[in-house]
Amino acid sequence: MFEVLFYILNKGMKFIESALNRDGEAVFTRAARGLMSLIPTPLVFQVSGLWKPNHVLCRENVVPASEIVAVEETEIDKKQCDSGKWQKMSKLHAFTVHYIKRARNHRWRCSEITFWCIDEQLCNQWIQALKELLDSQKSRPKQLLVYINPYGGKRQGKRIYEQKVAPLFNLASISADVVITEHANHAKDNLFEVNIYKYDGIVCVGGDGMFSEVMHGLIGRIQKDSGIDQNNPKTPLAQCSIRIGIIPAGSTDCICYATVGIIDPETSALHIIVGDCQPLDVSSIHHNNTFLKYSVSLLGYGFYGDILKDSEKKRWMGPMRYDFSGFKTFLSHQYYEGTVSFQPAKGTVGSPRDKESCRTGCHICRQTKQLEEQQKNYGFEHKEVEDEWKVIKGKFLAINAVNMSCACPRSPKGLSPAAHLADGSADLILVRKCSRFNFLRYLVRHTNQDDQFDFPFVDVYRVKRFQFTSKHLEDNESDIKDVGKKRFGQFCSDHPACCCNLANSTWNCDGETLDSSAVEVRVRCQLVKLFARGIEIYKDEAAYNSSSNELLS
Numbered sequence: 249m250f251e252v253l254f255y256i257l258n259k260g261m262k263f264i265e266s267a268l269n270r271d272g273e274a275v276f277t278r279a280a281r282g283l284m285s286l287i288p289t290p291l292v293f294q295v296s297g298l299w300k301p302n303h304v305l306c307r308e309n310v311v312p313a314s315e316i317v318a319v320e321e322t323e324i325d326k327k328q329c330d331s332g333k334w335q336k337m338s339k340l341h342a343f344t345v346h347y348i349k350r351a352r353n354h355r356w357r358c359s360e361i362t363f364w365c366i367d368e369q370l371c372n373q374w375i376q377a378l379k380e381l382l383d384s385q386k387s388r389p390k391q392l393l394v395y396i397n398p399y400g401g402k403r404q405g406k407r408i409y410e411q412k413v414a415p416l417f418n419l420a421s422i423s424a425d426v427v428i429t430e431h432a433n434h435a436k437d438n439l440f441e442v443n444i445y446k447y448d449g450i451v452c453v454g455g456d457g458m459f460s461e462v463m464h465g466l467i468g469r470i471q472k473d474s475g476i477d478q479n480n481p482k483t484p485l486a487q488c489s490i491r492i493g494i495i496p497a498g499s500t501d502c503i504c505y506a507t508v509g510i511i512d513p514e515t516s517a518l519h520i521i522v523g524d525c526q527p528l529d530v531s532s533i534h535h536n537n538t539f540l541k542y543s544v545s546l547l548g549y550g551f552y553g554d555i556l557k558d559s560e561k562k563r564w565m566g567p568m569r570y571d572f573s574g575f576k577t578f579l580s581h582q583y584y585e586g587t588v589s590f591q592p593a594k595g596t597v598g599s600p601r602d603k604e605s606c607r608t609g610c611h612i613c614r615q616t617k618q619l620e621e622q623q624k625n626y627g628f629e630h631k632e633v634e635d636e637w638k639v640i641k642g643k644f645l646a647i648n649a650v651n652m653s654c655a656c657p658r659s660p661k662g663l664s665p666a667a668h669l670a671d672g673s674a675d676l677i678l679v680r681k682c683s684r685f686n687f688l689r690y691l692v693r694h695t696n697q698d699d700q701f702d703f704p705f706v707d708v709y710r711v712k713r714f715q716f717t718s719k720h721l722e723d724n725e726s727d728i729k730d731v732g733k734k735r736f737g738q739f740c741s742d743h744p745a746c747c748c749n750l751a752n753s754t755w756n757c758d759g760e761t762l763d764s765s766a767v768e769v770r771v772r773c774q775l776v777k778l779f780a781r782g783i784e785i786y787k788d789e790a791a792y793n794s795s796s797n798e799l800l801s
């Protein structure tokens with residue numbers, strides 16, 4: 249008589265299933281051997297199948313090995329075994345599998361299942377096999393460098409890391425060197441000093457500003473080590489293979505939202521643990537052969553630049569300042585004159601209005617990368633094509649260039665719902681001068697299902713490069729000695745209540761202001777990589793939920 253017992257803890261509910269027949273035991277033994285012979289190929293870790301061979305495997309009962317967080321030997325508390333029959337048995341041997349469990353809205357949680365049996369050798373075989381399997385997954389980080397901004401958002405960065413992230417990293421045997429930043433640019437400067445190559449990833453705990461700082465530090469360091477001058481806009485940049493992880497703890501966590509689908513520290517920590525990798529396009533911004541900044545989400549002139557500039561003066565208001573400045577900027581209804589010239593993206597498969605959202609394993613991003621690699625093989629890679637520039641002069645309420653949808657909880661579709669994370673292009677959105685009412689209609693469409701580009705005053709283009717020069721600057725350049733004009737511009741900038749149009753707005757570069765109004769922007773395809781996988785498509789979201797209920801009922 250073979251006896252195998254599995255004791256499963258699920259959401260605090262106890263499940264005792266015994267497979268005292270040959271079938272059950274056979275399935276278990278075969279599964280164990282199969283497991284070892286399958287290494288290192290990805291396998292499905294069948295939980296219910298072990299003791300219910302004919303049970304239909306629902307999602308809840310199948311854990312891909314890539315989603316196992318850790319495996320550990322477990323001490324069994326005999327009191328847990330409420331069946332008198334099992335208490336009669338000799339010593340029990342057990343192991344616990346910590347794995348990722350999907351919840352609603354892209355939230356991940358670390359769940360656990362404990363298996364136990366009387367056969368010590370068999371139990372050890374399983375532990376050994378699963379540990380080897382985890383070790384064979386080379387994309388999982390072992391050593392991380394973590395920067396915590398203690399002042400980001402609601403000043404909870406340190407607490408979030410210590411309570412929600414560090415325990416998971418410990419469980420997954422990830423060691424982390426933690427730096428709590430003492431001032432702005434601490435992380436960026438530090439990245440130029442430390443031996444970054446001994447780490448499998450850099451993690452920032454904070455908001456979009458903190459991510460931007462870490463990204464600038466990492467890209468800058470890699471270019472420095474590769475002997476690349478960032479000031480030359482034509483120079484191809486060296487790609488950063490060290491991944492960046494974002495633990496959201498800021499007032500704005502849009503990059504995390506757009507790449508993971510939720511702002512949740514535990515979910516982000518689990519994406520880091522399983523070694524996810526999401527390449528990300530980065531735009532480099534130059535002015536007169538001088539490098540200004542990199543941008544991964546929104547580069548906005550006019551409306552979004554003015555909101556940022558105004559909100560910076562109201563930091564004391566906390567995150568509420570964005571609402572206040574947004575309302576104020578909307579009422580001021582300021583437009584700006586200038587010239588936008590851009591090079592349409594040709595190598596990319598999609599278009600801004602095709603409704604093809606960027607999701608996990610996005611085929612548009614993949615095809616674009618393949619195309620780029622083909623071009624590399626044929627030696628076309630860095631050939632500058634100077635033709636086919638489109639030039640648009642006009643009066644604009646907003647000029648927005650986005651490298652990703654810029655979705656956030658308030659605007660679940662984002663500024664450009666079909667923008668892609670890694671297709672080597674940006675969506676350039678031009679909102680021309682229109683009435684306040686029409687502009688409001690445009691803004692409202694960011695929050696509902698209607699097409700925000702379906703207005704005669706809104707144009708959207710998928711571009712690889714673009715330039716912008718404000719009329720004010722053009723005029724100044726053509727007649728630099730016209731001091732009166734300059735003073736007039738200055739006067740209006742200082743007095744926003746003035747109803748004439750301001751000379752210049754400010755560029756909002758991922759939440760930071762840029763000093764220059766004239767910019768030259770180039771999208772660098774997949775320059776950095778994140779510990780993320782893009783937003784997952786939950787085809788069977790209902791099945792996830794019903795399967796959990798099924799197990800518990």
Ligand SMILES: Nc1ncnc2c1ncn2[C@@H]1O[C@H](COP(=O)(O)OP(=O)(O)OP(=O)(O)O)[C@@H](O)[C@H]1O
Nearest residue numbers: 400401429430431432454455456457458498499500
């Ligand atoms: N110790 C520190 N003291 C002051 N500023 C810091 C510190 N560490 C990081 N910073 C800076 O704080 C800025 C904002 O950080 P972060 O994005 O984490 O918070 P946030 O509240 O979301 O930001 P924002 O106020 O820009 O929305 C970053 O640009 C970063 O350079």
